[in-house]
Amino acid sequence: MIDWPALVSALHILQSSYSAWLLTIPGIALGMLGGAIPGVSSALILAIVLPATLWMSLLSALIFMTAIYTGAAFGVAIPAILMGVPGSPAAVATSFDGYPMTQRGEHNLALGLALAASTLGHMGAYLILFLGIGWISHAVLKLGPLEMLLLMLWGLSLIAVLRGRYVSRSLLSGLIGILIATIGLSPRDVIRGTFDIPELLDGVPVVAAMIGLFAASELFNLAGASYLVQRSDLRKVSVREIARGMLTALHHPVVILRGLVIGATIGGLPGVGAAVCNLVSYAETRRGDKHPESFGKGNPKGVIAAEAGNASSEAGSMATLLALGIPGGASSAVMLAALSLHDVTSGPQFLDSSKDIVYAIILNNFVQGAIMLVLGLGLIGLMANVIRIPVRVLIPVILVLATFGSYSFSGNMTGPIAMVVFGLVGWFMQRHDYSVPACVVGLILGGKVEGALLQTYQISGGGQISYFLGRPIAMVLLALLLFSLFSRPIMQWWRQKRATNPNPARESAVKII
Amino acid sequence: MPSESKRAIDWEHIFFLAAVLIFLVWYLSDATVASPTFSNLILIAPVGAIAAVLVFYIGTIEIFGHRAAVKSVAADTGHAAAEADPSRFRSGSLGTIALLMVFFGLFVAAIPYAGFDVATFVFVIATLWLLGERSVVFMLTLALGISTGISVAALTLLTFPIPMAIARAVWRAL
Numbered sequence: 001m002i003d004w005p006a007l008v009s010a011l012h013i014l015q016s017s018y019s020a021w022l023l024t025i026p027g028i029a030l031g032m033l034g035g036a037i038p039g040v041s042s043a044l045i046l047a048i049v050l051p052a053t054l055w056m057s058l059l060s061a062l063i064f065m066t067a068i069y070t071g072a073a074f075g076v077a078i079p080a081i082l083m084g085v086p087g088s089p090a091a092v093a094t095s096f097d098g099y100p101m102t103q104r105g106e107h108n109l110a111l112g113l114a115l116a117a118s119t120l121g122h123m124g125a126y127l128i129l130f131l132g133i134g135w136i137s138h139a140v141l142k143l144g145p146l147e148m149l150l151l152m153l154w155g156l157s158l159i160a161v162l163r164g165r166y167v168s169r170s171l172l173s174g175l176i177g178i179l180i181a182t183i184g185l186s187p188r189d190v191i192r193g194t195f196d197i198p199e200l201l202d203g204v205p206v207v208a209a210m211i212g213l214f215a216a217s218e219l220f221n222l223a224g225a226s227y228l229v230q231r232s233d234l235r236k237v238s239v240r241e242i243a244r245g246m247l248t249a250l251h252h253p254v255v256i257l258r259g260l261v262i263g264a265t266i267g268g269l270p271g272v273g274a275a276v277c278n279l280v281s282y283a284e285t286r287r288g289d290k291h292p293e294s295f296g297k298g299n300p301k302g303v304i305a306a307e308a309g310n311a312s313s314e315a316g317s318m319a320t321l322l323a324l325g326i327p328g329g330a331s332s333a334v335m336l337a338a339l340s341l342h343d344v345t346s347g348p349q350f351l352d353s354s355k356d357i358v359y360a361i362i363l364n365n366f367v368q369g370a371i372m373l374v375l376g377l378g379l380i381g382l383m384a385n386v387i388r389i390p391v392r393v394l395i396p397v398i399l400v401l402a403t404f405g406s407y408s409f410s411g412n413m414t415g416p417i418a419m420v421v422f423g424l425v426g427w428f429m430q431r432h433d434y435s436v437p438a439c440v441v442g443l444i445l446g447g448k449v450e451g452a453l454l455q456t457y458q459i460s461g462g463g464q465i466s467y468f469l470g471r472p473i474a475m476v477l478l479a480l481l482l483f484s485l486f487s488r489p490i491m492q493w494w495r496q497k498r499a500t501n502p503n504p505a506r507e508s509a510v511k512i513i
Numbered sequence: 514m515p516s517e518s519k520r521a522i523d524w525e526h527i528f529f530l531a532a533v534l535i536f537l538v539w540y541l542s543d544a545t546v547a548s549p550t551f552s553n554l555i556l557i558a559p560v561g562a563i564a565a566v567l568v569f570y571i572g573t574i575e576i577f578g579h580r581a582a583v584k585s586v587a588a589d590t591g592h593a594a595a596e597a598d599p600s601r602f603r604s605g606s607l608g609t610i611a612l613l614m615v616f617f618g619l620f621v622a623a624i625p626y627a628g629f630d631v632a633t634f635v636f637v638i639a640t641l642w643l644l645g646e647r648s649v650v651f652m653l654t655l656a657l658g659i660s661t662g663i664s665v666a667a668l669t670l671l672t673f674p675i676p677m678a679i680a681r682a683v684w685r686a687l
Contacts, residue, residue: 166571168567168570168571169567169571171563171567172533172564172567172568172571175560175561175563175564175567176533176536176564178556178560179537179540179557179560179561179564182544182556182557183540186553188548188550188552188553190544190547190548190550190553191547192540192543192544192547192553192557193539193540193543193544216617219613220610220613220614221610223609223610223613223643223644224606224609224610224644391644392640392641392644392645392646393641393646393655395613395640395644396636396637396640396641396644396655396659397637397655397659399617399620399636399640400620400633400636400637400659400663401663403620403621403624404629404663404666404667407624407629407675408670408671411673413621413624413625416621416624417621419621420617420618420621423614423617424614427610427614428529431525432523432525432526432529446556449556450555450556453555453556454552454555457552457555
């Protein structure tokens, strides 16, 4: 599978490209710092630096952008762990166990776990990409809209079923998220639910809504508290503890391996990306664990699984971008724009003619992983100090930064207004135990679900069952979807039945004795 | 029936569900009026219908007080929240939270008129005061620092205009 002449050529290119190497460290630092600000995702940073890449060579531009992507993949985990505020959908699952760890005073450990899992996930996934880019491009081509639809619904059902206190309320949250995502101009050019506001034609600004649901609602809750971590002895920032967390992550190679395989494969699916990878990785780890009830309470494996899945999705996304010319998510869409700035059209032809460039990017990303480890260790200590800041200072500062981030993304007041509205909605949802993450995932995937559903309907000739029966991957995905939706209620019913009606055979045996 | 088996109805929750139901009915009717075609409603109609059923189901449980049954479901979810964190809404009084929401809403509403710089300055001071900060020097310093930082970031990084009252003129003068 490895093209050796192209690999040698890639090594020569990297040897002579000093500028590309010089851009790697600032790129990672920029991504990490930007990702640590709620609302400032890798896509936003990439969009801001996009014009600057015009003056770089193609390789330098791609390496700089992947470095930002790499840094941001870990950066988004920092607010998720320290404040329970995921900087982007990619860090939603990280907050599930990372924030409870912070509340217990184990923030250093959680950050160490996240850094190690991110680094290993990133490097492992690029190794997979290195070995199997040809195979990946073939495999992704076999997935049609039906498979994409089922995959997205599966991801949504997992979050609704696994995260919520009440399944019914979590499912309702997810469904409401889907409906809100369909507001605006539909794929069939129908205007729905816009109140005749032109800004809503593009739909509800998802990033701003997400910041509102997660960040603003949580900050409202914190009003009146002194510190994020109440006990002063638990607010210390310890590089030693962070390093211990990194070593702890190494004790869970299966969790990391599972996360990176999930991230590298699902991350390659167009439109799915890191937003689903971290959730699926988390859910699968929880499902396979001996103590699933400990997840959500600060189980280190939850942080490792989520971060490994998130960080490894970049490699999968790059595979689809380079091999097929299809962006896996918002970040790779900006990278696609960077390629077009250099008059390059990615896809099978680019992969065939510029394999050396592709290999150079992959090799540089191995080094990026190592740099992120060192840089992250240095910067985490700085960024973890956030928990030593009084909450009365954090609340206005984060609200202002998040408002700025939402404005930056939307380019008008739609973003900040959506943030306020969804902040209030999120607060009420939390107050009545409705799953905010389920609503956010619905919001992210809703538009794509509708698009895939429409495409499937058309391709299948009006919903012919024979179309579905002829697609084994879709059948497997449907089985997974049904299992995730109904396994828990069925198990619940079975347990209740056993509890109320003990084994009659055993009872009669006892009576005889 | 023993009084222990009953509980007070959470009317706030019922109002929340009613708001969700109103949204569902309004959105489905708006989408239907816009285009009653199958392709337009292929996702919205079934999702809206299932959501409405869930609203009635949750509302019924809330009103008729089958809390024990719900709790037994929750107990098996295996999720942390099943053991509700009593400290979740520990921090401020509802009055403080409500005022914070109002301040935040006013801050966002003021941006187009007062500019990002001035609105930020006022919002930071007001929120600090609301949350218990009483050092005037600290409040002024932090508010000035944040509004300056945001203004510089907006003027140097963003390629589209952002409402500013003073910062743009100062930036040009410098």
